[in-house]
Amino acid sequence: IDDPDVDAYAPDSPERGVNHAFPLVSIVMGSKTDLPVMQKAADVLDEFAIPYEMLIVSAHRTPDRLYAFAQGAEARGVRVIVAGAGGAAHLPGMVAAMSALPVIGVPVKTTALSGVDSLYSIVQMPRGIPVACVAIDNGMNGGLLAARMVGNSGAMSSWMQNQSESVALDPRK
Ligand code: RP5
Secondary structure, three states, X not given: OOOHHHHHHOOOOOOOOOOOOOOXXXXXXXXXXXXXXXXXXXXXXXXXXXXXXXXXXXXXXXXXXHHHHHHHOOOOOOOEEXXXXXXXXXXXXXXXXXXXXXXXXXXXXXOOOOOHHHHHHHHOOOOOOOOEEXXXXXXXXXHHHHHHHHOOHHHHHHHHHHHHXXXXXXXXX
């Protein structure tokens, strides 16, 4: 299957990526319908000022793109991949099989099986190919875990401090 977009992932491409030239984190998703969940990961990275790219890479619908992306990510300077998919969610596992970079899987909720299918597809990897996995639909935690991997721990500590301070002691407040 010819995919004209694969060239954008080549390390020597003059375009240097699709929506960021030098991303540290790559957020990929199996479908545009995953965007509302994966946008939460992007929002976190924006907050920490960590450069990222966001792409649709489908293990099933764009296999050539998957191959080009996974093969080229490390050479492009990407350090962590956050991969969201739903249903037969093979994207995170296939990326981890073709790249030595750490992969964080985000199971996206489905209508038929409520995302348990996505969760099991992502978490039940065979020995030798690890994929980290956050909770169903928890794109935010995908972004936070990526930020912990590539960002500075001081910024993360302040973020955690702010979160704690935002939790009132009195539940009626
Ligand atoms: C997966 O299938 C995607 O990750 C998405 O979560 C699910 C459904 O995709 P669409 O049919 O909505 O495009 O590939």
